[in-house]
Amino acid sequence: MDLLYTHSDEGLDIVLTYLYSNQITTVHQTSSGKALNCPVAPETQEPQRPQVHCVTGSLCAADRCAFVKSTPDCSMEDGFINYLHVAFCLLPPNLTPLTITLYVLHYQSLIVSSLFLLSFCPNLSAISTSLHLTHNVAGVTFLALGNGAPDIFSAVAAFSHPHTAGLAVGALFGAGIFVTTVVAGGVALVKPFAVASRPFLRDVIFYMVAVFWTFVMLFRGTTTLGETLGTHSYTHTHRLMYTRIFLRDQDHNTCVLVCVSESEYRPLLPYSESTSQILLSSLNPVDNRKWRRKSWSWRVLKLLKTPLEVLLLLCIPVVDPDKEDKNWRRPLNCLHLITAPLMCVLIFQSGIYGEYMIQGQFPLWLLTLLLGLFLSSIVFCTTTNDCPPRYHPLFALLGFVVSAVLISAAASEVVSLLHMLGVVLSLSNTVLGLTLLAWGNSIGDCFSDITIARQGYPRMAISACFGGIIFNMLFGVGLGCLVQMLKTHSYVQFESEGLLTWILAGSLGLSLVLSFVIVPLCRFHLGRAYGIFLLVFYVIFLVIALLTEFGKIFIV
Known part of the structure; x- marks a missing residue:
């Protein structure tokens, strides 16, 4: 609403002009406060502004x-x-x-x-x-x-x-x-x-x-x-x-x-891997045997998908009931207790909780990180690599x-x-x-x-x-x-x-x-x-x- 003030030469009339979405209402008011033959706009109604849509085609x-x-x-x-x-x-x-x-x-x-x-x-x-x-x-x-x-x-x-x-x-x-x-x-x-x-x-x-x-x-x-x-x-x-x-x-x-897994190759004789070997093998989305017998186009597509696959493997724990060990990977699952909650805090609602401060002093993401480290340490110390x-x-x-x-x-x-x-x-x-x-x-x-x-x-x-x-x-x-x-x-x-x-x-x-x-x-x-x-x-x-x-x- 634009309000324009105009004063007459005699100083008796004040013209108040209201612009309501291309509609003009003029109120002539004398010094005594009485209106002169002009409709008065209701004071309780706010002017309805037309909604402007996001259309930029007509703009330079x-x-x-x-x-x-x-x-x-x-x-x-x-x-x-x-x-x-x-x-x-x-x-x-x-x-x-x-x-x-x-x-x-x-x-x-x-x-x-x-x-x-x-x-x-x-x-x-x-x-x-x-x-x-x-x-x-x-x-x-x-x-x-x-x-x-x-x-x-x-x-x-x-x-x-x-x-x-x-x-x-x-x-x-x-x-x-x-x-x-x-x-x-x-x-x-x-x-x-x-x-x-x-x-x-x-x-x-x-x-x-x-x-x-x-x-x-x-x-x-x-x-x-x-x-x-x-x-x-x-x-x-x-x-x-x-x-x-x-x-x-x-x-x-x-x-x-959708979830049919790629061909599994199991050794005839089971062997025990170290914790670091389990972590590296769990984060490797490429099957060496399948890589050798696939075409070059499949390999190129696999290379393009590998960064995303590694990121998801780091953040999303997967429990597969069809596998004998239920896909238990002790070092990776312990890492999931840190990365998964932290990912949720940083991603949920477009990351608004990533900047949230508890009582204005302590960041929420840091509290999530500390809790994840605490739970991860407990799980790592109370479990083994072989048994979930x-x-x-x-x-x-x-x-x-x-x-x-x-x-x-x-x-x-x-x-x-x-x-x-x-x-x-x-x-x-x-x-x-x-x-x-x-x-x-x-x-x-x-x-x-x-x-x-x-x-x-x-x-x-x-x-x-x-x-x-x-x-x-x-x-x-x-x-x-x-x-x-x-x-x-x-x-x-x-x-x-x-x-x-x-x-x-x-x-x-x-x-x-x-x-x-x-x-x-x-x-x-x-x-x-x-x-x-x-x-x-x-x-x-x-x-x-x-x-x-x-x-x-x-x-x-």
Whole structure:
């Protein structure tokens, strides 16, 4: 509000001019304090400032840095790197294409890191075994959360701010369309088969209800605590039904598909290694025998992954119940008691606890380091190299927590990075969510499900297509909204991207309805024609979505 004072020549009238968002109200006041025939603006109402969105396309290069710094919609508080500040303030405008290229490569590395963290999912199996959980309960809880961790944490990170909520909506709906069309179509093309009628219809119906439920929340623009808790209960109901049928024919969990370890070579005669040898061998991710018989391309890829693998081996303890010694590595596990808690403190919530001072005097990270050293010394002095202690399963819980924190941090960086790309390229968050974020989170499902189909298990692959995305959508939306409610103590507001959101939800619903009608008409036989139909459907959807984004399709 700007307040302009003007005084007349006689000194009797004072003109007070208020500017309220292009509306001017003038109050003439005499020296006696009486108003003269002019409406008075209510004193209790504050002027509503129009929300300024983070759009820099119409600004010149010199003004973009100041705009990014002063606009709340451009803030990036949940990431380690302020990508907008780097793009518009640190680098010159002529390097924008190079900046975009480097950010895309960084985005790919974050996606690969998130997928690689899933290789530590033996901890989930170890936790369920230690708690004596049934396969049904383990599938509903730990294993489902482990397989869908990238999608769920990306949704939670996106829902943390209103200006990135479109990423979550686009990613969850976009991943649903991608998996139910491209992945399911690829399975049908690779291995035509007859799908089990009852499980297929059950999954399609459950997913249609989930899509409709989410669509209603988007249409209303808000959600309540009851609806959020309802999504969780609905998710667990489906997962319980899913695991009861799936595990009837399958004794091992789905996580084994990702966690199949490389070929083990055991000596015929056991020998005792020293503590230093155990530590060095535990931190070496390269198998010498496998290295010699692999191609040069595999070796190059392995060299690129080795630094990340060594870092994760240093920070994440892994308990494997399928191994004879449960993967007990005494010196490395003692080191984990120092590095794992310290990693959580430095990484959680974008490192805000790394600078936290207890009572303003003692840093939290130093206290964590001292406690880790104390526990590590006790474990090292009370255990041996050959026999794991009785509390060894607790390391699985520690490894699961560290993996979740790292995946959450990677998801926050992905969301911040995609938000920056949307600002630079003038793209909406929804279209970035249904393309880059959805593709990145679903690429692992695509490869694993098609590989399963090639191995002769197409029914398992098609069940995984529907079972995973139902859990990810409902749990991602529910958990993201619940976390936001706990932070703000109010309802979650959704800002719709307009026509694009309705096209996204409508296309997903239409694909499910068509599958619900076509598959029974084909007597539940999924052939190559059905696979081609699904792929064509996805291409048409993607073209329509992009045309809508660039203004070629609009509502008059």
